[in-house]
Amino acid sequence: MHWNTGYQSEALPLVKRFVEQFRGAETAVVPSSSCVAMMRDHYPKMAAEIGDAALIAEVSQLLPRVFEFSEFLTKRLGLEDVGAYYPHRVTYHASCHGLRNLGLGDGPVRLLKAVRGIDLVELDGLEQCCGFGGTFAVKNADVSSAMLEEKISTVLGTGAEVCTACDNSCLMHIQGALHRQKTGVKTLHLAEILAADEGAGL
């Protein structure tokens, strides 16, 4: 958020903080594609900006161990069927950073397809941004809302009960309008659906 809004000097210490927190981890799994995109696209540059050789080295060692959640399952573990059961109509929103920066491709969809009982409906305009964009949603509220409105109408067009994604910020945004318009459609992170089994009342 700091980096993308232009607050570079406020963002830099956060890189150090991240390395301190996660340097001991075998793998860091992140439930948000935009966070992973931020780390992969900018952390090396930010570490270089700080000019600390040890930090640069640590960042480059740590980054290959950082995975976005669906990527961890499909690419690192080679999984598709995680044994979930979710008998509902679901549509998947491909967040921009997952789609373009991380190249998640059809990984999340393959995971969803393997869920038992699921009725997965493809979203029209899958590659279209939902209009969140961090502080963009506030600074350019009108344009952001108009973009969101389009996303909502395609979600409603699928007749899905649930809209899922790999990015909580998009979901928070989409959910905000789904709730405001009293659509009854809810949003769930992909992990929540993959964690569902017969006993879960999601």
Next chain:
Amino acid sequence: MSGSALDPKTAPVFPMAARAAMKDGQLRRNVRHATDMIQAKRARVVAEMPDWQELREAGKQIRQHTMENLDFYLEEFEANCTRAGGVVHWARDAAEAQQIIVGLVKASRSDEVIKIKSMTTEEIQLNSALEAAGIHPYETDLAELIIQLGHDQPSHIVVPALHKNRQQIREIFRREMNLPKLGERPEDLADAARIFLREKFLRVKTGVSGANFLIAETGGVCIVESEGNGRMCLTLPETLITVAGIDKVVPRFADLEVLFQLLPRSATGERMNPYNSIWTGVNASDGPRAFHVVLMDNARTEILADAEGRQTLNCIRCGACQNACPVYRQTGGHAYGSVYAGPIGAILTPQLQEMHHAQSLPYASSLCGACYEVCPVKINIPEVLIHLRNKVVKQNGPLNIEALAMKTMGMIFLSEQRFRAAQRMGRMAEAPLVRRDEKGAGWIGWLPGMLGGWTKARDLQEMPQETFRDWWEKRGTHGS
């Protein structure tokens, strides 16, 4: 939209201009329709190229190499163009370029000029400068003609009248060409324009053009176009004056092999432009007798000096980023307050203004990356946007609400203790705003100040009672 020129120095900030533009339903339908169509055509002709990504990389390399050696290639162009009989002029800024061109037109003893579509002449508001000097400019590109006759402003760098539909164009032609019976089939409109323009082509002795590329190796100038009006302007007048930004140069003739594949496919979804003209100096047996090139800086050297902003100059003005941009598609081009709209405008305009104006433009993006994905020369527009946001933040200084909030949040993110305390405080602070819905879930439907932008169209769920950390710790680190 009024006829007053799009000037970043006086334009309203983007969020305000966007709000106004978005009230125009017709405009939004026109923009949506046109950009959808061009995008679909582009996607088709790009998909048939197995080496598209390699071509993009080659395009990027050519442009990057040129920018890194711009001084060398500009002088090479000047020498070769001069040798071929052209006259090269250098203009520091828009005012100097205007002055030189007005002087050249007057020296050609003409009080009118025919013009080829050129965004550079739009950038320097050449038409107003010519008119102020008693010279009448005639736009000959169909879209530019629509803009000129409609007292309008361009809203797209390739399709300047993209915001107008056919009925609106017919109205403009009926009124301005005095053709009350004009039909509305594309042929009717094209015929009307043809008759209107032909007379100008045959009469006017001086032509003004921009340039797609300046070829250093040969001193040649290149224009690509779809209608053939450009070819008329390049061949019929006695005097031809070309104005080009110094960023338009390419090293070798052979570089066009790459750029001629990238540009038309990206711009109009065509495999090749119907008219590709290259002219080198003057030729005694044909074409203009006098040929001038005005090489204009207008802040480009400033941009070149900025290592992170520099890639902006690689742009070949294809407009693909505009068609792909979800923000542009909502607002159309005029909201950007500059002849350069959309993603390229959001990075180019503030830099052309040397960051003194248009500071809201770097924020006119959700950073979705659709522009970068389609850019034929791989300009990482989101990266440049963030770089420019940084400059804006530095300009604004530390003493404003947003900067203070960012600083505070930065501090909070740095410490677990502070983070947990902030979560507790957040829950307390939000409590008076939270309303329960029928399912008992807490939602916020109104937020104060700047954050109110969120709650105009969206609710916000209250902070969860149990955080992920709480849940994780309760659950124990080694399985449940």
